[in-house]
Amino acid sequence: MNVAERIKFNDDGLVCAVVVDHESNDVLMVAWMNAEALELTLTTRRGTYFSRSRGKLWVKGETSGHVQHVREVRHDCDADTLLVRVVQEGPACHTGTRTCFDTDARRLL
């Protein structure tokens, strides 16, 4: 069976991907994949996503150089979420912070 067939994509053909730093275990970012992005992530081992705002595939770091070397990919019990473990080059966040959840301004509790 094709790997992507094991995944339950939503009505927009997307699945949520939680991206974790393979060494620190910190959550770096959350993005979305369609079946093609998932296949490319698995075969090229570069974090590849689907941009909902631009409506197209997006290889993380293709312009910034902050690529992700993918070490492991898992799905959850419902097969509707992915956990992607990566070695991240440079900051994961487009704002320049190490993760997308850094800075006190992003803290609610």
Add this chain to the structure above:
Amino acid sequence: MNVAERIKFNDDGLVCAVVVDHESNDVLMVAWMNAEALELTLTTRRGTYFSRSRGKLWVKGETSGHVQHVREVRHDCDADTLLVRVVQEGPACHTGTRTCFDTDARRLL
């Protein structure tokens, strides 16, 4: 400003919440919150979500006893994803595994 007003909920009024074990840093599960679930999570400090399948609020562990004591909540750079750090009582997954991503059968790479 109301905390929930800082968050960009999707067209269904929901935001994705990544739930992390406060001690091990492992991703335990991914669930969804509406504004009410977020407010309850912040005020009661029990992980509270919105069940998309049942269409109603759901306090994690209300039947199983596997409650989540919430230690920290952050949003990401786009304010459309939450990171919830918890002390988890018992297994986080309804299948009985510690996290929703455990077991080799859930591994794609």
